[in-house]
Amino acid sequence: MPIFKVSNRRTFLAGASATAATFALPSVGFALTKADAEKLIDRLSDDIFKVINSGKSGSALYKDFDKVFGKYAAVNAIARTCLGPPWRSATAAQQRAYIAAFRGYLSRKYGKRFREFIGSEINVVSAKAVKSGVLVKSLVKFKGSAPFIVEWQVFERNGKQQMFDLYIEGISMIKTEREEVGSMLDRSGGKVAKLITRLKTAG
């Protein structure tokens, strides 16, 4: 049997790499390949474009957009990151209410934004591994105007790939919304409960 002919050194190396693989498995980014992330963004952008090309508008559009958002995006992580440290001091009930309000706000705002992509075409161009996952680059082409770049940050948690941030010509959704939520919180006197009320009508 060939297996018995493997030298000790090679057996050791094989064993060592198997051990390393076992330890590496739970770590982030190991199982998430660039190809997986590209596929995810392919499906996500397909779904987004189906929604915006459906001809729906207003609350019907936002509802569909909310579904897509819930299916692909790390809603809780995004909401938490946009709130920052005040997340910690909020009660569990407030955290839940904040996530729900934030999700509605995001669906309205980005539903509106993506609707401007109507009639354009989006294609995944490339992907590269980054610190905490994969960054997927796609190109949006409008007829008769210069194309622009949308980049998607994808990560994996508990075996599930999710979209975390998106960058349109370098402008980050999370950075933008953290700033926006921050100034809303300021105007709510730092009260999370008031911020939640504001979020419900914003976007």
Next chain:
Amino acid sequence: MSRPVTFRQTPFLHLFRRITVLFTALCVLSACAAPVTKTAMNDPYEKSSRKVHAFNKGLDRALIGPTAKGYGFITPPVLIHMISNFSGYLGLPGQAVNNVLQADAKGFGQTLLTFTVNSLTFGLGDLASEAGITDNNADFGQTLHVWGVGQGIYHEMPILGPSTTRDTIGFVVDTAINPVNLLESSDARWAGFGFSVLDRLGDRNQYSEVIEDTLYNSDDSYIAARSLYLQNRDFKLNKGAVNEDSLEDPFADF
């Protein structure tokens, strides 16, 4: 004997061409913005910049916005595209100079190819981007960045909009090396200027929802515009890709 090309520049022209920067900054996005921490700190004149911002907003509301919409309403879309293409075409020689100054052979090749291909349409069409030739939009602010010059101070200027010290210097140099502005005929210079204004009005019209959302619906539009400008600028300096160091951490715990 042909007369030598004279290097005339009207300060007026400088000022007005700078309008374009405000629009560029406002137009590319699809989201408003937040400050990049390291850059947000460098805004020592925030108080006076905020006053300028209020002025610019008023100007957009009263003049620029309505003018852009009027332009978009009366002008056939095909013509708007042609004007936009032509304005971009006029900027290509200056872009090529910056490619050279940055020792960027690939960028220079792209610019040259874009110029050659689009010359087939006299600059009115953008065959190059339809053929998949990437445009690099090199400018002198970027050249300074490549040379190791720091960003300097963020500021907002009347009419001209958000900028940094480095980008303002870059703008002045780009205007000076733009061949259109070196033409002797003032008619030709004004025509070049006119094309770039119409180009920006077209953008202001095309992206009006997003621009107005940023300017008029943001909780703090000064911060939104600043952050939007700096993030987009960072992306351009990084040759059209998000800077990896600025990525958010999905596992951040507070």
